[in-house]
Amino acid sequence: MKQRLGDDTVQSCPVHIRAFFIGGAADAVKFKALRFAPRVFGPTHIMGYVKNESDARLRDIVANHDYQSYYHGYEDFHPEDREDVFTPDAQIGTVVESRIPTRDTAVYVIGHSLGATNGVHVVLHLLRKGFNVVMLVTLDPVSGINLYRVYEARTPQHSGPFEWINISARSDLKDGSDGVAGAGAPWDLSGASSVDVNVLRNLHHGEARRMFFEGTPSPFERMSDSIAEYIRTTCRK
Incomplete structure (x- = not known):
């Protein structure tokens, strides 16, 4: 199959691209917070x-x-029964690896809140396994009461030819989502050498859409440009 991008004739398409969007607590399913005074949130x-x-x-x-x-x-x-382990490798294999057809597939991981914390571990796992992770986007990552000790006192490091974009939300006027994030121990990635783009936004923790789609350039624009460039360079004759 041949395709034309601008003035260049390209071939060897289609290319494989996978994007994983990971939500935090109460995103995909209901979440019961506060063990001794239970309250159910979500799903949002x-x-x-x-x-x-x-x-x-x-x-x-x-x-x-x-x-x-x-x-x-x-x-x-x-999973609830694995509080002592952060994202078992076997589970990443089942949830993520099985959906990536080749090692050359361009992989994008976008996570919010606890899902951003998961995203870091997913990316590190995939890089160790030799997958082509192109971009990681973390939207106001928090660790959670049971997860924070895994990364306590150290900034997660990454290696490999990909870009890590982090957006932290610190609103002047707090709302309920900011309170939840505060209880979940927000990450402070200021000055972290492993993060390629690190932006602090005056937004609420729950405003993941604005974190991803707003800004100059926004994380989405960086992802979109990256995908277009990946297609162009992979398919060019």
Whole structure:
């Protein structure tokens, strides 16, 4: 199959691209907070909406290519019975690896809140296994009461030819989502050498859509440009 991008004739298409959108607590399913005074939240489907809007905006760019995206909640990577272990490798294999057709497939991971924390571990796992992770986007990552000790006192490091974009939300006027994030121990990645783009936004923790789609350039624009460039360089004759 041949396709034309501008003045260049390209071949060897379609290319394989996978995007994983990971929500935090109460995103994909209901979440019971406060063990001694239970209260149920969600589901909000925040990252589900972000995924759907991203797919719609990417439609023309990925037309005729093998682009597939997936929406998960953080609980898909941190089962209730594994509080002592952060995202078992076998579970990443079941949830993520099985959906990546080749080692050359371009992989994008976008996570919010606890899902952003999961996203870091997913990316590190995939890099160790030799997958082509192109971009990680973390939207106001928090660790959670049971997860924070895994990364306590150290910034997660990454290696490999990919870009890590982090957006931290610190609103002047707090809302309920900011309170939940505060209880979940927000990450402070200021000055972290492992993060390629680190932006602090005056937004509420729950405003993942604005974190992803707003800004100059926004994380979505960086992802969109990256996918277009990947298609162009992979398919060029």
